[in-house]
Structure formats: structure tokens, C-alpha cells
Amino acid sequence: MPFHFPLQPVLRLQQSLEDRERLRLALIIAALNKMNQHCQRLDQQKLKLANGLAERLKTGMAAAEIHFECADLAAIEQQKNNLLQQKDKLEQQRTAQEQAFREAQRKRKTLESLRDRKLEQYRRIQQRREQERVDDLFGLRRAAEC
DSSP states (O other): OOOOOTTHHHHHHHHHHHHHHHHHHHHHHHHHHHHHHHHHHHHHHHHHHHHHHHHHHHHOOOHHHHHHHHHHHHHHHHHHHHHHHHHHHHHHHHHHHHHHHHHHHHHHHHHHHHHHHHHHHHHHHHHHHHHHHHHHHHHHHHHHHO
């Protein structure tokens, strides 16, 4: 009789739940990476704009142009602040999702451990039965020889 683990459907469910939580975590991490890249682009854009402004101030420029450039810098800074707020929310989601993933992983490992113990118990029983058969055959041969 082959090994049968009665909780195998539950184990498969736990594996799929763990996979789902891992995927959700990966999506959050991807979104965080995308936000970090966007923040870096904004920083580069702000630096380029500030350097351009500094160069143009050396040669002289109208007050309206200075005001316009400063407004652009402020807009970039506002965008970055908004991104940082969104990033903070995503970081909180990532922390919660990591916890959900670890919990799903723990549940799966618990079921796998139970399955492994049951499999080992099954193997020991099968070995014991095989040894009993061998012993019975030996006993029968021995009795037949006498």
C-alpha cells in the first residue's frame, strides 16, 4: 500500500497561499524599486535644473526667469515629497506583507514536517512488515527442513 498523507490537499493549499503571499511581496518590492528609481530621476532633474540656474545666474537673467526656475525646483521637490509619502506607505505594506509571507511559510513548513514524520513512520512500519515476512519465510523454511 503506497504512502498516503491525508492532509495533502491542505498542504497544497498552504503552498499556493505561500506562493500568493510571495507574489504580493514581490509586487510591492517592484513598486518600491520603481519609486526609488523615480526619486533618483527627480533628484537628477533637480540637480540639472539647479546647476543650469546657477550657470545662468552667473551670466545674468531676468527676475521672472529666476522665479520660473525656482517654481520648477519647488514643483520637483513637491513631487519628490509626494513620492516619499507613497514610499512610506509602501514600506508599511511591505513590512505587513513580509509578515504574512513568513506566516504562510511557517504554516507550510509545519505541514511538511508533519508529512515527513508520517512518511518516516510509514517507512518504519513497511520495513518492520518486510522484516516480519522475511522472518516468517525463514521460519517456514527452517520448519520444512526439519
